[in-house]
Amino acid sequence: MPQDLRVVLEEWKRLEEEHQQLLETHRLYLQKLEEISKLQKNCSSSISSQRGRLKDVSRLVKKCSKGPSEEDAKTLDEINEKIKTRPNALSEMEAFLPNKNGLYLSLVLGNVNVTLLSKQSKFGYKDEYEKFKLYLTVILLLFSFICYFFASYRFLDAILNFVLVWYYCTLTLRESILIVNGSRIKGWWVFHHYISAFLSGVILTWPDGNLYKIFRNQFLAYSLYQSFVQCLQCYYQSGCLYRLRALGERHNMDLTVEGFQSWMWKGLTFLLPFLFFGHFWQLFNSISLFRMSQLPDCKEWQVLMCGLCFLILFMGNFFTTVAVVRHKVKSRNQKPKKL
Numbered sequence: 001m002p003q004d005l006r007v008v009l010e011e012w013k014r015l016e017e018e019h020q021q022l023l024e025t026h027r028l029y030l031q032k033l034e035e036i037s038k039l040q041k042n043c044s045s046s047i048s049s050q051r052g053r054l055k056d057v058s059r060l061v062k063k064c065s066k067g068p069s070e071e072d073a074k075t076l077d078e079i080n081e082k083i084k085t086r087p088n089a090l091s092e093m094e095a096f097l098p099n100k101n102g103l104y105l106s107l108v109l110g111n112v113n114v115t116l117l118s119k120q121s122k123f124g125y126k127d128e129y130e131k132f133k134l135y136l137t138v139i140l141l142l143f144s145f146i147c148y149f150f151a152s153y154r155f156l157d158a159i160l161n162f163v164l165v166w167y168y169c170t171l172t173l174r175e176s177i178l179i180v181n182g183s184r185i186k187g188w189w190v191f192h193h194y195i196s197a198f199l200s201g202v203i204l205t206w207p208d209g210n211l212y213k214i215f216r217n218q219f220l221a222y223s224l225y226q227s228f229v230q231c232l233q234c235y236y237q238s239g240c241l242y243r244l245r246a247l248g249e250r251h252n253m254d255l256t257v258e259g260f261q262s263w264m265w266k267g268l269t270f271l272l273p274f275l276f277f278g279h280f281w282q283l284f285n286s287i288s289l290f291r292m293s294q295l296p297d298c299k300e301w302q303v304l305m306c307g308l309c310f311l312i313l314f315m316g317n318f319f320t321t322v323a324v325v326r327h328k329v330k331s332r333n334q335k336p337k338k339l
């Protein structure tokens, strides 16, 4: 047998053996996948049955709590305390099981599973979301800068607004996926991005008349400022994320949390004046647009619509931010200092 053919046969034999091994590993992998999907179904149905039974038990406890002896009352109190903490524990378990998509995700993506099944991949996704926001914000900042200082063309403004529409739509999708994966993003921030997408869409259709030219610079300066604040916000939020990851635990925090808390408060007190200034700029935009809509030569519906959007943005942002800060202050005061 020629030497070359022998080499080919030997190589082929080795390849065959490796292929058999691969087949076996893959069969094992499929078997494990099936086992995992069975376990997931089991856990999900146990969780929903536990939820139902918890409700039944708490109803029974309420019934029993009329006039029990001191010892029985103590036992009932203990059960009550445990019942209160159980829903949180169940929700934390649920965060690692396939969840149903909400209406928006079902409409856009269909019935595909978007639940990430490990803490690492959840952090990774959030991290990537923050990076995406930061990169796009820097691009938008540069774009607004060019439009404001160097290039006063309607078609460039249109591109800027189109990028804004695309950016906000993408954020709504990514945030819905984050929420399915256990993020505590307030509903307002997602709604904020729907309104911002709509607002940029309306500005995109605003004809290039006198009124557009009057508002243009104010809007571009606002876009510049907003991008700048969003860069600060991204820095703050990524900082929170990295520190939380370093802590290892997301929601149950204790001793080492003090360091995180102090960093968060430093970041927040630095960020808040910029945020509130931005909110009042939104109010200012809305007042300017309402005034403009009163002018006799104002024929464009976009003026009033944009004014309304800015007003809604101002109210939602302002009141939600105040509520978030109030909640943080309250929980800081309630938490006993452990250091």
Ligand code: COA
Binding pocket: 126, 178, 182, 183, 184, 185, 186, 189, 226, 229, 233, 236, 237, 240, 271, 275, 278, 279, 317, 321, 324
């Ligand atoms: N957009 C997207 N996600 C947000 C968000 C926002 N504006 N504000 C908070 N979140 C997310 C957080 O990342 C966190 O997610 P996680 O559960 O996956 O970790 C969750 O919501 C809960 O955050 P919370 O602890 O309530 O707030 P925070 O400390 O992360 O941020 C603020 C607090 C005030 C800094 C933040 O809400 C904020 O920047 N708000 C102002 C936004 C604004 O007004 N923009 C317009 C500027 S002109």
